[in-house]
Each structure stands twice: as structure tokens, then as C-alpha cells.
Amino acid sequence: MIAETVCSAVSAAGLGIAAITAYRRRFLTAARIAAYSLVPIGLVMTGVVEWLADTAFSPVAWAGFAVLGVSWLLFTTTRTVERRRGGTRKERKEARAAARRDAVAPAASEPSLGPGTRPTPRPASRPANTSRGEDDFSDIEAILKKHGI
Numbered sequence: 103m104i105a106e107t108v109c110s111a112v113s114a115a116g117l118g119i120a121a122i123t124a125y126r127r128r129f130l131t132a133a134r135i136a137a138y139s140l141v142p143i144g145l146v147m148t149g150v151v152e153w154l155a156d157t158a159f160s161p162v163a164w165a166g167f168a169v170l171g172v173s174w175l176l177f178t179t180t181r182t183v184e185r186r187r188g189g190t191r192k193e194r195k196e197a198r199a200a201a202r203r204d205a206v207a208p209a210a211s212e213p214s215l216g217p218g219t220r221p222t223p224r225p226a227s228r229p230a231n232t233s234r235g236e237d238d239f240s241d242i243e244a245i246l247k248k249h250g251i
Contacts, residue, residue, distance in 0.1 A: 105151050109142035116140075 116139020124132035145151050157163040188194060 105155050106146045109146045109151060113139050113141075113143035116142075 117136060120132045120136040120139060123135055142151075184190065188197070
């Protein structure tokens with residue numbers, strides 16, 4: 103009952119300030135103040151204030167919030183552990199079985215792409231140029247030639 107009275111007084115004071123602001127021809131600011139001042143009375147009219155007052159002074163409600171907190175904590179902990187382990191127990195078991203089956207491939211001695219059929223083309227040699235741009239890329243060209251690219 104006292105919360106509703108306080109909210110009504112706050113709304114009335116806010117609307118008074120909005121009226122004074124509008125009298126000074128600051129209509130946009132007055133409209134914003136009026137909007138803020140109508141929120142407390144709106145909360146009273148919808149019953150949110152009564153619900154909050156009943157919840158704030160109810161030990162059962164606080165115990166319920168504690169139970170919700172514990173359940174949230176358990177949920178996040180199990181999700182974190184599950185992500186670190188790499189999935190559920192069933193998924194880990196299937197992954198281990200697949201690793202044992204695929205330990206050695208049937209044709210492992212032969213390359214998977216097969217033998218090369220065409221030789222790697224060599225880039226045509228460039229005319230000797232000693233500019234600074236060529237010196238910057240000489241190390242990169244040497245590395246590429248080393249790997250046959």
C-alpha cells in the first residue's frame with residue numbers, strides 16, 4: 103500500500119516538473135520528463151509493484167531464486183565440462199572406436215593422389231634487374247623454388 107502511494111507521488115511530481123518545463127517552451131524535454139514520470143504509476147496499475155513487494159518480503163520467493171541460481175550454476179558447469187571433454191559420453195566412445203578402425207588405411211603405402219603425371223613447370227628467368235623491389239622478393243622466390251613452386 104505504501105509503495106503505491108510513493109509511486110503515485112513520484113508520478114505527480116514528475117508531471118508537475120514536466121508542466122513547468124513545457125511552460126518554459128522546452129516541449130521535447132517536457133514530453134520526455136512526462137514519459138519518465140508516467141512509468142511508476144503504470145507499474146502500480148499493472149500490478150508489478152505489488153508483485154515485487156510480495157516477492158521482496160517472501161522467504162519462499164528468495165528460496166526459489168536460490169534454487170534457480172543453483173540450477174543455472176549446475177547447467178553451465180556441466181556444459182563447460184562437456185565442451186572440454188569433446189562431447190557426450192556416447193560421442194567420445196564412437197570417436198575412440200572410429201580411431202581404432204581407421205588406424206591403418208588399406209592402401210596406406212600408396213599416395214592418396216597417385217603418382218604425378220605432369221612435371222612442375224619452371225618459371226621463365228627474368229632479366230637481371232637490381233632495383234630495390236626485386237631484392238625484396240628474392241628470398242621469397244628462393245623459398246618457392248626450393249619447394250618446386
